Amino acid sequence: MNAKGALISVMCIALVAMTAGAGTLAYFSDTETSTGNTFTAGTLDLKISDGEDWGDGVTATWTLSDMKPGDSVSGWVVLDTVGSIAADHAEITCDYSVTEESPQTESDTDPNTDQHPGWMAKNLTIDQAWYQADGYNINLLTGKNVLTGEQHDYWKIEDVDGDGKRTLYDLKYGNGGNGVDNLPPPDTFQYSFSMNIKFNETAGNDFQGDTFNLTVIFTLNQDGSQ
Incomplete structure (x- = not known):
């Protein structure tokens, strides 16, 4: 082995030794560790009452039997929040259906009212609607707080079909389906919602014997984008 070859061999052995030592x-x-971390969702909880116990819903607030054109009914509901999260605003809208009389009376000129309930909804006029609490007395037909003069279109039941009336049809479909929107939430104060509904004098025989099933919907929203 020449000197050059010996030097290379020594260097290789040294490199292997260094590598083995590094290991x-x-x-x-x-x-x-940090343990015991939990994430518990808060609650946004709306309760309502119509003079009875507080709960997640009430029944038969607006009820009228043997209704005839020109009859009206009034009702009210109080709203309160018991959750841990503050709400941004409240909304009020509705949904409905029609139960067709069976067997039908001879004078019932529309045997299919249940298939287009909006027609009966357009004949149930809201002639009064208020959202009220300390400092607020909002007329939902005009969108105006009569105590302060503050007024907003989203507080108003929109005349969707342009017939010059505010009806249950408008409460369902107004403001993009939100009814009345951006109402002050019942966080600091309880709010009352009152409404008077009138069966139009011009309603004809199409609705004889039919039952209009109304659900008024109250929604509490956490964020202004909702």
Whole structure:
């Protein structure tokens, strides 16, 4: 073996030794943990009452039997929030259906009212609607707080079909389906919602014997984008 070859061999042996030694190095470490972390969702909880116990819903607030054109009915509901999260605003809208009389009376000129309930809804006029609390007395037909003069279109039941009346049809479909929107939430004060509904004098025989099933919907929203 010549000198050059011997030198290369020695260098290779040294490199292997250094590499093997590097694998035996050790360093201290210490690990601690954070335990018991939980994420519990808060609650946005609306309760309502119509003079009875508070609950998640009430029944038969607006009820009228043997209704004839020109008859009207009034009702009211109080809203309160018992959740842990503050609400941004409240909404009020409705949904409905029609139960067709069976067997039908001879004078019932429309045997299919249940298939287009909006027609009967357009004949149930809202001639009064208020949202009230301390400092607020909002006329939902005009969108105006009569105590302060503050007024907004989203507080108003929109005349969707342009017939010059505010009806249950308008409460369902107005403001993009939100009814009346951006109402002050019942966080600091309880709010009352009152409404008077009138069966139009011009309603004809199409509705004889039919039952209009109304659900008024109250929604509490956390964020202004809702």
